[in-house]
Amino acid sequence: MPLHQIMYISSATGAMTAQQCAGIAAASAVRNRAEDVTGLLLFNSRRFLQVLEGPKEAVERVYARIAKDGRHGALVKLRETAIETREFGAWDMAYDDAARPSDSLKDKVAALLEQAGPSTRAHFVGSAEMHRG
Numbered sequence: 001m002p003l004h005q006i007m008y009i010s011s012a013t014g015a016m017t018a019q020q021c022a023g024i025a026a027a028s029a030v031r032n033r034a035e036d037v038t039g040l041l042l043f044n045s046r047r048f049l050q051v052l053e054g055p056k057e058a059v060e061r062v063y064a065r066i067a068k069d070g071r072h073g074a075l076v077k078l079r080e081t082a083i084e085t086r087e088f089g090a091w092d093m094a095y096d097d098a099a100r101p102s103d104s105l106k107d108k109v110a111a112l113l114e115q116a117g118p119s120t121r122a123h124f125v126g127s128a129e130m131h132r133g
């Protein structure tokens, strides 16, 4: 099964704390692991950016499930592509206001945002911490 990657952005529909987001990420990590899906979930108190990587069918299934979740909306797929290796080996997440991302995560995020172009960077304009390191 070829490896697949989906990257999307979305907006929280209501107030969401970093703690609630951490809860989503923890539950997601368990479920995703069972499907061999890994990735990254970023949250900057209003918006999400998530990368899902794994077997194509599993990634599409997980994305379809996430897209129906009423806790966020206005999903925009930024990238959907076949990949040869996972860009984000382990599940992780970062906040602009809590648990600081590790340097290596920050580097990967910076690289990803660069690749994604100015509109994605603008999407995360509120989280300078992640951009500037």
Ligand SMILES: Cc1cc2nc3c(=O)[nH]c(=O)nc-3n(C[C@H](O)[C@H](O)[C@H](O)COP(=O)(O)O)c2cc1C
Pocket (backbone or CB within 6 Å): 024, 027, 028, 029, 031, 032, 041, 048, 050, 062, 065, 066, 067, 068, 069, 071, 072
């Ligand atoms: C921003 C965001 C990201 C999410 N990411 C995942 C994820 O990667 N994997 C996952 O299983 N659920 C994720 N969820 C939760 C799912 O949307 C859903 O609530 C969960 O999979 C339970 O689905 P079910 O109620 O259909 O069983 C995410 C939710 C949000 C709001």
